[in-house]
Amino acid sequence: MPVSIVTELLARYHERLSGFPAPLGQQFEAGLRALANRLTPSQLQAWAETGVELTALSLRSWEAAVEYFRAGTSYPPQAAWDAIETVGRDALQMAAESAPLAVSFLRAAPGAMEVIGPTNVHAWAELGRRLYKGNWKSSSLAAQFYEVAPELFRVLRIGQATRLVIFIDELARHSYELASACLASAPAVLSRLEEDDRLPFITFATELAQTSWADSRLYFDRGVPLIEKVHSALRERFLLLAAQAARGHHQRSAYQYFEEAANALGEVDPNDHQQVIMLAEQLAPYSPFAAMDFLTAMPTVLQRIRIDELEAWQQAGLRILQASAEGGEAYFRLQSTRAEDILENLSSRVELSRVGEVLRLYCKALTGRNVSIQTAESLAEKGIGWVDEHRASTDGSTIFLPELMERFPNKEENFAAMKVFATHQAAHIEFGSFMFDFDRAGSIFPTRRHAFARERERPATTDMEAFFDLFPDRQLASDLFTIAEDARIDARIKAEYGGIRRHLVRMQAEELERRPPVEMLPLRNAFVENLVRASLDGLHLVRWPRDRAEAMSRALGILNALQAPGATVEDAAEAALALYEIAVSIPNIYDDVDPGSWGAVEPMEAGQAMPMEVAGDEGAAGSQAQLGGSGPGEEEYESPQEIDFRGDFKPELVDLLMKLRENAQGGQAGQQQTMPLTPEQLAELLAKSVEIDLGAMDEGDLDASTGMFLSNLMKEAGTPASEKGDQGGQPTSDNSTGEGEGEEPLKPVVTVYYYDEWDFRAQDYKPRWCAVKEAKLEEGDEGFYEKALKEHAGLVAQTRKQFELMKPEMFRKIKRLPDGEDFDLDSAIEWMVEKRAGANPTEKIYWRRNKIERDVAVAFLIDMSASTDEEINKRDKKHDDDDYDDDPRKYLSWWVSKRRQELTSPPKRIIDLEKESTVLLMTALETIGDQYGIYGFSGYGRDNVEFFVIKDFDETLDQKIKNRLDKITPIRSTRMGPAIRHATFKLMQTDAKVKILFLLSDGRPQDHGYGRDRTEKEYAIHDTKQALNEAKREGITPFALTVDRAGHDYLKTMCEDMGYEVVADIESLPSRLPTLYRRLTE
Amino acid sequence: MAENGSVQGATIYAVEEYSVHEEPYYLPIGDEVQLFETAYRQRIPVLLKGPTGAGKTRFVEYMAYRLGRPMLKVSSRTGEEVEHRMPLITVACHEDLTASDLVGRYLLDTDGTRWVDGPLTRAVKVGAICYLDEVVEARKDTTVLIHPLTDYRRLLPIEKLGQVIEAAEGFLLVISYNPGYQSALKDLKHSTRQRFIAIEFNYPPRDAEAQIIAHESGCDDRTAMDLARLGEKVRNLKEHGLGEGVSTRLLVYAGRLIAQGIPARRACQVAITWALTDDSEVQRSIEEVVTSIFE
Known part of the structure; x- marks a missing residue:
């Protein structure tokens, strides 16, 4: 039967199909045969009819028919007639619109049916049709969608695919290429995600396509590894957060938010993700950007506070966010002083x-x-012998401390710990650890070291070297000296500084808990370990074989004696020597007696323990032998475990460094000039010293690292101490360290200062936002100053006169006072007259001279922005235009005169007039004797606010400064706020009673990033206003002068209740400026 | 002339009648006592140099007491023998102090005017030690008076009266001057400076200062020592807006508070840290020194 129906149908449609290329007929037959067994004859007939119908739809629809028939051969077994029929119906509809679309649909249909199931085929077809927009590109996109079906549906369900299509559709509106690329990569990308994360992935993609579609490719390319940084259970929630952020419009693209937040989470412990994302979700309803920024800030924030403290910080920000989105966003961007402050308060750690x-x-x-x-x-970075990056130390002039202290749960304790560290190092300096003199006697111990001295080939470079040279085992000697000296220092601290004693005792107790078990050590090591314990006030923890108790007891007695108030570093050295003698008498072997025989040891009485003074020469010869090192069969001696709060003590190195510094400075006056050290001497010294582990400093051959070390050391010694303190860059740290020690550096130095910036939207400061780079302006042409004076000779004379008139007012006679220097004759006569007349005369008849001291400091801040390059004539062109009234002859004569003028003197720019006015004012100021500074500012961006010093307050007007004036040139932008803040800082360093900040500009403040975008004005104006307000709060009188005719509008806001003036006629600036100044200070 | 009298417990003296009755506590640090005595015998004017609160004024009082001690004088009015003491007239100079403030001026009286001697004139007349504290603060015209009084002439011209007064036997001019905090403008002129011998005052060494603090404040020796130590440490911070660092006077104040039962850290805070500076960073640093020294 089936055969007959096949034959019948073949015959029936033969004619209809014969007009088409051969494959059509062949596929028709193949399809018929394949389906004959699955379908009823009527179904088969319907199938065939649909196919034939397809051929007739359009010129090329026969191609669809071919695919239709071919599909017949490959439907999966579970495909029932319904499904096959649906395919046909969809194909017909499609082919009516676009034959190629139908072709690709039909080609993919059997495979898709297998993956999505026969029932979903129609939905799938519809999805593809949705992408088809009637043009060629969309058709090929839709076709692509059908083609990827087998791979795609292996990772997506049909419902999820709908979302993907929405995304692709959205993307296609912008770029078919991009849509196609994303579609192509979708199966691979999605397959890498967990099943639950796929839909959120697509959701975010869709949002992205709507707001910043161009990032979609990035997202598809890089998104998956980024998402994998998030804890797997939370990826969905994270993506939803990102999607929310994508919905709004903001400065940064949604992808950037996503990428930064994901990367940030990657740095956070995955176990904390739950909490972090939960807190972010609380922020999202108010501002999804804040939520994303919150995530981005996590690595920084969690470095400073613990995860359980995070909520408090987030809540504080949330409250701000609820009140003001801008404020809250700035908070979570960490661009707010409040955020910093709260973080700082919550944080228990102490940052150096x-x-x-x-x-x-x-x-x-x-x-x-x-x-x-x-x-x-x-x-450690200096490479001069110290290698540990975390241990406190000192080189005798600088104290080095760990960057962070977070060993205790609260800030106070951490600070106290930091203070103990600092105190110990300071005490080394205060109590003379580095002032060891080989020949000086101690105050407690008898001096025995000389007896042990050997013949020397050359005199020792340092006293410390001379001392350590006594010992065959330098390491042991160094360790013992360190213990002795540290014990002495700690005892001194406890005696002198009662307040810190408690913290010190606590640190000592903590150190004691960390000590290694002494019974496990070989004897000599155990001996040293016991000394360490004793030096930490842990006498009760000393354990020692009972049968050797005497040696230990004596050693403890020595250590005790050293803790007397008068002990000096020389005593510590003697103690070390005595301890060394005892130590070498103890073999470094494991004590095979059972641990039960170890017990506590009582220290000997000081007098008893004290070593005997070596009598004359008699002991000298033999004593050297007594200091011999370890014998055969003994364990290698190892230095005791380090003690944290005492840090790294390197007396020999510090001694050397101090010596080198002294040499580098050519010897202080009155000091004996020491012989300069030769590199060979140094190298020898370093090779001997146990304080330097050259190997640890640098891998590679020893000679090279020794060489480098030496040059580092020389450099360090040659560096004047004043240059070392500038790492902070805070406004206060520049001038406070090491004054007077070094010479002036020759090259112009750029000093960087950091200032906050006011964000009026957030109503908060952005902390340390602007870097102001201060440098002296270069010197320019010599002639400029004189030329300007000559040019304005008349004005100069006039201003000078005006200013001179202000001077004699130094003493003003004030009359009619109740008390004074003498009677005022007029008042006295009046008094007499009135008295005689019986009236009640006023007793105010004295006069006195009141000193009106002029004590003024003024900072001139000159705008050196590019806009000051504008020529003045150009500005005035409008007026010039009127002159010739369209009369060509007049125009010609006007033009000729203008040219002539231009030839004799080039056209003046705004900056030229600013400069000339400054010159005039300077001569006036010199007359009157006010302190003044002249500064220029420009720059680009917040990291680069250039602040040029033309004349600092403490400089006197000389040729150099006159030359600098010439170099005032237009440079870049106008970020006024930080410049004003820095000028304020400069003014505050003067002690004048009246302080004036004079701002001379040509327009509104403007800079890259000084506002939301280039066109926004409010931000810059508000910050400038705030800066002026700050100055005012400091008791400074700010005054703004602008030559911008449109200046009134913003100056009114900027200088609300401060003085300002708009000089409309810029040519009058040179005469106006001194007059204004005079009025301001009178 | 006003009689010595007493109003509500306060004793009122005419300026030239004030003398130091009780021996002031003064701990000599060097040979300053001997120097001053010799200078006084030779009538060589003395300039005391040194930072505030180092004991300059106390020294002058002490010297006035010492120099006045042996003399007894028969009162002209009563014939009784009364103890004569060296009168000491102290004038704290300020920037509005003029020559006429020192010499005297006419005051209004019922029928006209009456001349009233200024403190310097009175000192010259009775032969007192006249101590001009912080002399550089005064107006420049005061130097006109100082010069003739401080050389061999020992004269005080009173322009307004047309008089010249020859100084009485016991008169000596002592001035003090703090080189630390005056600006260069207010430096003492050389022509003035070179009329005095200069005794330099500095804060006493730790042990001596501890002794002074203990005596003056009544605190125990241990506290006094700690305060002296604190003083030494804080003075190391001199150039950080602290002028000369903490004065012995402030340390004594702190000691007195502590002796009265105020906790040491708190006492140091109010008497030293906050008294010295308004800079919060420096305050914090001093506070740290305080907490290191005191429990």
Whole structure:
């Protein structure tokens, strides 16, 4: 039967199909045969009819028919007639619109049916049709959609595919290429995601396509690894957050938010993701951007506070966010002082950068020297022998401390710990650890070291070297000296500084808990370990074989004696020597007696423990032998475990460094000039010293690293101490360290200062937002100053006169006072007359001279922005145009005169007039004797606010400064706020009673990033206003002068209740400026 | 002339009648006592140099007491023998102090005017030690008076009266001057400077200062020592807006508070930290020094 129906149908349609190329007929037959067994004859007939119908739809629809028939051969077994019929119906509709679309649909249909199931085929067909917009590109996109079906539906369900199509459709509106690329990569990309994350992935993609479609490719290319940084259970929630952020419009693209947040989460412990994302979700309803920024800020924030403290910080921000979106967003962007402050308050750790200045002054107070404070890391970086980046130390002039302290749960304790660290180092300086003199006697111990001295080939470079040269085992000697000296220092601290004692005792106790078990050590190591314990006030923890108790007891007695108030570094050295003698008498072997025989040891009485003075020469010969090192069969001696708060003590190196510095400075006056050190001497010294581990500093061959070390050391010694304290860059740290020690650096120095910036939307400061780079302006042409004076000779004379008139008012006679220097004759006569007349005369008949001291400091701030390049004539062109009234002859004569004028003197620019006015004012100021500084500013962006010093307050007007004036030229933008803040800082350093800040500009403040975009004006104006307000709060009188005719509109806002003036006629600036100034200060 | 009298417990003296009755506590640090005595015998004017609160004024009082001690004088009015003491006239100079403030001026009286001697004139007349504290603060015209009084002439011209007064036997001019905090403008002129011998005052060494603090404040020796130590440390911070660092006077104040039971850290805070500076960073640093020293 089937055969007959096949034959019948073949015959029936033969004619209809014969007009088409051969494949059509062949596929028709193949399809018929394949389906004959599955379909009833009527179904088969319907199938065939649909196919034939297809051929007739359009010129090329026969191609669709071919595919239709071919599909018949490959339908999956579960495909029922319904499904096959639906395919046909969809194909017909499609082919009516676009034959190629139908072709690709039909080609993919059997495969798709297998993956999505026969029932979903229609929905799938519809999805594809949705992408078809009637043009060629959309048709090929839709075709592509059908083609990827097998791979795509392996990773997506049909419902999810709908979302994907929405995304692709959206993207196609912008770019078919992009849509096609994303579609192509979709199966692979999605397959890499967990099933639950796929839909959120697409949701975010869709949002992205709507707002910043161009990023979609990036997202498809890089999104998956980024998402994988998020904890797997939270990826969906994260993506939904990102999608919310994409819905709004903001400065940054949604993808950027997504990328930054994902990367940030990657740095956060995955176990914390749950909490972090939950907190972010709370922010999202108010501002999804804040939520994303919150995530982005996590690595920074969590470095400073613990995860359980995070909510408090987030809540504080949330409250701000609820009140003002701008404020809250700035908060979570960490661009708000409040965010910083709250973070700082929550954070329990102490950062050296924040307490460095306090500790510096503290150490300065303790030591009486200009010590500076730096991180231990910076010391290690110098490559001069210190390698540990975390241990405190000192080189005798700088104290190095760990960058962070977070060993305790609260800030106070962490700070106290930091202070103990600093105090120990300062005490080394204060109590003379580095002042060891080989020949000086101690105050407690008898001097025995000389007896042990060997013949020397050359005199020792440093006293410390001479001392350590006594010992065959330098490491042991160094360790013992360190213990002795640290014990002495700690004892001194406890005696002198009762307040810090408690913290010190606590640190010592903590160190004691960390000590290694002494019973496990070989004897000599155990001996040293016991000394360490004793030096930490842990006498009760000393354990020692009972049968050797005497040696230990004596050693403890020595250590005790050293803790007397009068002990000096020389005593520590003697103690070290005595301890060394005991130590070498103890073999470094494991004590095989059972641990039960170890017990506590009581220290000997000081007098008993004290070593005997070596009598004359008799002991000298033999004593050297007594200091011999380890014998055969003994364990290698190892240095005891480090003690944290005592840090790294390197007396030999510091001694050397101090020596080198002294040499570098050519020897102080009155000091004996020491012999300069030769590199060979140094190299020898370093090779001997146990304080430097050259190998640890740098891998590679030893000679090279020694060489480098030497040059580092020389460099360090040659560097004047004043240059070392500038790492902070805070406004206060520049001038405070090491004054007077070094010479002036020759090249122009750029000093960087950081200032906050006011964000009026957030109503908060952005902390340390602007970097102001201060440098002296270069010198220019010599003639400029004189030329300007000559040009304005008349004006100069006039201004000078005006200013001179202000001078004699120094003393003003004030009359009619109740008390004074003498009677005022007129008042006295009046008094007499009235008295005689019986009236009641006033007793105010005295006069006195009141001194009106002129004590004025003024900072001139000159706008050096590019706009000051404008020629003045151009500005005035409008007026010029009127002159010739369209009369060509008049125009010609006007033109000729203008040309002539231009030839004799080039056209003046705004900046030229600014400069000339400045010159005039300077001569006036010199007459009157006010302190003044002249500064220019320009720059581009917040990281680069250039602040040029033309004349600083403490400079006197000389040729150099006159030359600098010439170099005032238009440069770049106008970021007024930080320039004003810096000028304020400069003014505050003068002690004048009246302080004036004079701002001379040609237009509104403007800079890259000074506002939401280039056209926004409010932000810049508000920041400038705030800066002026700050100045005012400091008791400074700000005054703004602008030559911008449109200046009134913004100056009114900027200088609300401050003085300002708009000089409309710029040519009058040179005469106007001095007059204004005079009025301002009278 | 006003009689010595007493109003509500306060004793009122005419300026030239004030003398130091009780021996002031003064701990000599060097040979300043001997120097001053010799200078006084030779009538060489003395300039005391040094930072505030270092004991200049106390020293002058002490010297006035010492120099006045042996003399007894028969009162002209009563014939009784009364103890004569060296009168000490102290004038704190300020920037509006003029020559006539020192010499005297006419005052209004019922029928006209009456001349009233200024403190310097009175000192010259009775032969007192006249101590011009912080002399550079005064107006420049005061130097006109100082010069003739401080050389061999020992004369005080009173322009308005047309008089010249020869100084009485016991008269000596002592001025003090703080080189630390005056600006260069207010430096003492050389012509003035070179009429005085200069005794330099500095803060005493730690042990001596501790002794002074203990005596003056009544605190225990340990506290006094800690305060002296604190003083030494804080003075190391001199150039940070602290002028000369903490004065012995402030340390004594702190000691007195502590002796009265105020906790040491708090006492130092109010008497030292906050008294010295308004800069919060420096305050914090001093506070750290305080907490290191005091429990």
